[in-house]
Amino acid sequence: MKYKALTAAALALGLAAPASADPLIGFGLSFAFGGGGTDVGVGLRVFSDDEEDSTVASVGMDYLFTSQSWRATAGVAQLMDGSYIGADLGVKLNGGGFDAGLSLGAADTEDDEPAAPPSPPMDPGQQQPG
Numbered sequence: 001m002k003y004k005a006l007t008a009a010a011l012a013l014g015l016a017a018p019a020s021a022d023p024l025i026g027f028g029l030s031f032a033f034g035g036g037g038t039d040v041g042v043g044l045r046v047f048s049d050d051e052e053d054s055t056v057a058s059v060g061m062d063y064l065f066t067s068q069s070w071r072a073t074a075g076v077a078q079l080m081d082g083s084y085i086g087a088d089l090g091v092k093l094n095g096g097g098f099d100a101g102l103s104l105g106a107a108d109t110e111d112d113e114p115a116a117p118p119s120p121p122m123d124p125g126q127q128q129p130g
Helices: 002-019
Strands: 024-034 037-047 055-064 069-080 083-092 097-107
Touching: 024 055, 024 069, 024 083, 037 069, 037 083, 037 097, 055 083, 055 097, 069 097
Parallel strands: none
Antiparallel strands: 024 037, 024 097, 037 055, 055 069, 069 083, 083 097
16 A cells, blocks of 8 residues: 555656756645545645746645545645645545645745846947957
8 A cells, every 4th residue: 555655656746847847846734625524634745836926736745644545636836935825636545535625835936036137338438449
């Protein structure tokens, strides 16, 4: 059983990384809603981009404490200053079926780089002979 969970996690993370130029990894809390209850766990997410203040695709893996199961996920997330919040669909790898979830956590997002100020125009009288 452990082998299946690790294989699924490696596959999910491996497929997500080449899909983008700047993937980002995040770690946080996950809440899965399905089967008449809420399950809480910890999760690892790979995001399609690392730019702060952007909406990105995500894939991930959660370990849910209540059901003691692994959950593979795919969804969307909003990246913020060093953090994320996301919504996803997931499937429990031990045969628990599909569910919906929310996640939030930490991620090392990149700030948008400010544009460099334009250089001042050169005065034709100050040009050096070349």
